[in-house]
Amino acid sequence: MPRRTATMLASTLLLIAMLCAGLLIKVPYAEMSPGPTVNTLGEHDGEPVLSIKDRRTYETSGHLNMTTVRVTGADYRMNLLEAVGGWLQHDSAVVPHSTLYPENKSAKEVDQQNAEEFSASQESAKVSALRELGIRVPSYIIVGSVVKGGASEGKLHAGDLIRTVDGEPVKDPKGVADIVTKHKPGEKVRFTIIPAADVKAAQKAGKKPSPRDARQVVVGTKKAEDDGRAIVGIQPAAGHSFPFDIDIKLADVGGPSAGLMFSLGIVDKLTREDLTGGSFVAGTGTIDDKGKVGAIGGIQMKTVAARAKGAKYFLTPSANCPSASKDKPDGLTLVRTGTMDEAMDALEKIRNDDTAALPRCKAG
Known part of the structure; x- marks a missing residue:
């Protein structure tokens, strides 16, 4: 067999072997990619995302879209070729599997945590x-969550209102x-509570x-394992x-990152002023009771999803600005946002066409 033919044959066989190995070798990574983006002012799966009863609401226009990240499942194991392909793609990120699914938690526990964070973000x-x-x-104090296997399991429940502990108001x-x-440790604590069902009914x-x-x-x-306290x-x-x-109402979404956009959507529906002026605004960010906007994960996936949907402005948590600016989609303005007040001020500039004055994200 001619040397050139033998070399080509050997190279082909080697390539086939490498491809086979790439398909068979599993790696401890997961993939993040742009997920769905939903207008909080509109409908999703035929139902309004935001419904307000017993209070006057107003017509809205434009978009206030929340954004999401799609991730591979907890039980899915990427092969080497998929990981390499994900690393090379512009609109995806390959991260250690443990980043999304900690080894000390089951897939069910991760889903439960995401659901609890999503519920808390709505509140x-x-x-x-x-x-x-x-x-x-x-405001009042409630049982936010109950530790599985803990002393309160079966006695206290998430959502129970705590009036007193050992007779002391909290x-x-x-x-x-x-x-x-x-x-x-071992002593008893006396809680005075209002059950979660009665709280919800009220x-x-x-x-x-x-x-x-x-x-x-x-x-x-x-006894606590770390420091022995009760x-x-x-x-x-x-x-x-x-x-x-x-x-x-928004099914199949978890985590706290939609808080800011839900909050803005509620304000828009409750005020005569049209917050967006008809513009397509998307964004992300956690929010607390005082209106502080917090950082989220997967920011670059979310900006890609927002721009692909048609967004021109993206409300970006201040802490995420350096990362988001590194690979900003063309045609999308990243607006630095640290509080609810700043988001409202940015929307005022957008609807008044004063976009030159917007606080824009800068690369770190």
């Missing part, structure tokens, strides 16, 4: 929106921990939870009593 979005409009929102989540840790009716629904629950403490296995959080019903 904060409502609070920040109403407070932006000067509407009072009374004004913030830290106050619950302060009282519990006064005990020694909220639906636009009323405050009634003290008449309160009952006592006694929980034995356990714990009851709950995460206290702030709950709120809203003056009217605000319902956010």
